[in-house]
Amino acid sequence: MRSTAPLRIEDRGTHVLASLDRPEKRNAIDQELVDALHALCADLEEEPRTLVLRGEGGDFAAGADIAQLRDRRAADARAGINTHAFLRVRALPMPVIAVLDGFALGGGAELAYAADVRIGTRSLRIGNPETGLGIIAAAGATWRLPELVGEPLAAEMLLTGRVLDGAEAFAAGLVTQLHDDGAAALVAAAGMADRIARLDPAALQASKRALRAPRSEHPQVDLAEQAILFESPEKTRRMTEFLERKQQSR
Structure with a gap:
């Protein structure tokens, strides 16, 4: 894995830790950071690993870089600069965990929404105030x-600019754990x-594909994924070991 400023990447054995590293800008997402996310995704698509995303300096990401955003025009909007980077994060083969501290606003919040799991802190402030800047959260x-917190709360957040604190985000299920710092x-x-590292990577990747599939494709997609796994030597090995441990414990 290669670090690409402003994204610091560390191999932690069980996972790859990627730290958004623009603390002087509260890790605002600019074109350079988007390019670094694409480079990271290319590595993780080639060599699937669990990814943990965090921000340096006490904030996850305080939004998009407004200086760059102000100069973008219709063609830039249609190009989906942030959208395609976040779609790629979402589509990574292995789980993505976002550690959310301080501000996770605008584009920073949308990057967090793209993760599979979000872990928050009490100082978290997460939401989408884009309409106050004359744009939408696109x-x-x-x-x-709406999929994460339900349509009523999502509508309030997107249409009024409401920002949730850590406790509110936990109560809404937007983060599944809440920590002091x-x-x-x-x-x-x-x-x-x-814990993820002890699981079967093939089963994990199949679970992610099934989770991402449209509702209309279930249960067919589940059965197709299960059919492949039922023929896997790893499934046989793991189940045999389970049965042997159970037998020995009697």
Whole structure:
């Protein structure tokens, strides 16, 4: 894995840790960071690993870089600069865990929505205030946020600019764990990655594909994935070991 400024990448054994590293800008997402996310995704598509995303300096990402955003025009909107990067993060083969501390606003929130699991802190402030800047949340919030928190709360957040604090995000299910600070949340994410590392990668990747499939494709997609796994030597090995442990414990 290669670090590409402003994204610092570390191999932690059970997972890859990627830290958004523009603390002087509260990790605002600019073109350079988008390019770095694409480079990281290319590596993880080639060599699937669990990814933990976090931000340096006490914030996840305070939004898109407004100086760049102000100069973008219709062609830039149609190009989906942030949208395609976040879609690629979402489509990674292995789980993506976002550690959310401080501000996760606008594009930062939409990057967080693209993760499979979100772990938060009490200081978290997450939401989409884009309409106050004369634009919409167009990089995933309008379709991902209703799936995550339900349409009524998503509508309030997107139409009024409401920002949730950590406790509210936890109550809404937007984050599944709430910790006192970023260090504790990062430890929790590492523990989750450690549990994931003990599971069958093929079964994990099949589960992600099934989770991402449209509702209309179920249960066919589940049965097709299961049919492949039922022929897997790893499935036989793991189930045999389970039965042997059960027998020995009697």
